[in-house]
Amino acid sequence: MRRLVLLRHGQTEWNHTRRAQGHADVPLDDVGLAQAKEVAPVLAALHPVAIWSSDLARAAQTAGAVAAECGLEPVLDPRLREFDVGPNRTGLTPEEYAVAHPEEHAALLAGEIDAIPGRETRDDVLARFLPALTTYADGLGEGETGIVVAHGAALRVAVPAFLGWGADPGESFGVLANCGWVVLEHSASTWTGGMEQWRLIAWNRVVPTPDFTPPTAVG
Incomplete structure (x- = not known):
């Protein structure tokens, strides 16, 4: 079995105020930094062998917190960026x-x-995101786990495409919480005659906190 954990970054001030971020390099706010520190030991317990992250500050900071807990160095990859929302929408x-x-x-x-x-369109994002995700997945050995830190909207289109689902599920997926994560596993299934394939195991897992609030949809 191989495992990919796909983590959305922690909260930024722009998330909090519902401002579109896209490729803007907005850092984590105090809440986001706390979220990253909270999720880090939970994901470290999965003993990941590698952590890849979008190079935008909010993702890179989140990845840095998780990587520090794991004793790893995150690899920054601009292909994992959020949708570019255009200059007139940003902010x-x-x-x-x-x-x-x-x-x-x-x-x-x-x-x-x-x-x-x-x-950017959905196809634009998939053209850069999917090759990166496929490379990471193919590089994992049996029994290994890798972590990808990215962005909510990009992950919502990349996950079903990576799994080979025939149609865009659109709003069928809920919005990922800040520091919410997705689990994908590659293993054999009796439902497919023992054929190995990637499957969605969990969507939007979070570290339970007393003040948890529903996620916002702005990247």
């Missing part, structure tokens, strides 16, 4: 974006992503 709340750029906002609601300057 704005949904309400601010609707007022400042009503035509783009209407196109976003209609799913007409190609009409939004600078915004």
